[in-house]
Amino acid sequence: MADDVKEGLAQEEIALTTSPVTSLWILGVGLPLAGFGLLGFGVWKLGDFPWDEPILQAVHATATATLDRLAQGITRLGSPWILPPLAGLMAIALAALKRWRSLLYVVLALAGNTLINIELKDLWKRDRPFLWDSGTPRPHDFSFPSGHAMTSVAIVVVLLILLGSSRWRPWAVLFGVLFVLAIAWTRLYLGVHYPSDILGGWLVAIAWTVGLSLLIQPQGEKI
Template identity: 50%
Template sequence: MRLTRSPRVVLLLLLGGFIPLLIFGDLAEDVWKQGGFWFDVPLLLAIHSTAQPKLDVFVSHLTKLGVFWGVFPVAAMIALFLLIRQRWHALEYFFTASVGSIIINQTVKLLLHRARPHLWTSPAPEFDYGFPSGHAMASMTLVAALSILSWNSRWRWFVLIIGTLFVLIIGWTRLYLGVHYPSDVLAGWMVALGWTVGVSVLINPHQVRRRYQ
């Protein structure tokens, strides 16, 4: 993916950046004004109907891959790899996308103050604000950034497919555990995707820094 003023970049910015951020904005506005959506509770209850004690334990561990056990260690290894390979533009992009995602998540949570659902006793409760989902944002930011970094390589479809499955699984764990509404997860995906793609247009991770003699 080259940063040029071409229809390809405009399309990327529109589909991957503007539209997801527009969806996030609509979700945030409705949460601010109405407090939620009609589909949030029915979907949560439908997912909770599949709950089993052994599955509770498994999902409680699996969901940790969305941040501390998975996303953070993998992000650190990617950053270290880019540093060792001296891919400075890629490292600058990855660092900006990752840190910015965390800042956006915490800022929006503090601004909207949306309480987490309390429809049942969660096997892995959370006690901060719920909108947008931090796990959904972290997983989507990692996968989107890694997909962009690997887009010119033979690994791009592998990263995209496996990454998409990972993002969906992490999102499902948050709903299964009852610690997020579906709109929390959807909002997390949208703002992370829009942010990560937008940063890639501003900071071209594939640009090679020229050495002047």
């Protein structure tokens, strides 16, 4: 009898221990991938969603010379090409602290994010919108999913995971959300991405960075 009670308590303890991890796999990896799959199927079958162009036109209706300059400046912060130097700086800092799991996570998360974006764009081959001339050089690669959206989300999620329960985390969440939304706005404002490109980029980046963190578990190292 006593053994049965102990076994039951042990099973409950294991269930409580694994439940948050399971939830993260479902909410942080499974659902984003499912959402991206639906978006990808829609892009493949429809080309453009009915709500893509109206949202772009609505954003374009707010255009001013000041916003033009602001969008062109902010959008550079989300370029996939800022990842190598940023990853390098973070790698140096983590190596100095001897946080090897965190170092591995940063390198794989950010480098993998760029490679995944390149492969997905080449797979879908979605042409970029061209509803107006924004006055900025138009990217020559494909549109879906947005590399800027993936980059911004990857950076924010990686930083939040490394910060763990640090007192700086609420501020990182606030500025991270503002950064991600600002980058998304610039891509729509400049007319170089559909809204579905942005959403697809967010979902892929979340699934990749969260899934990788669950495998490597860098949050186990206190930063």
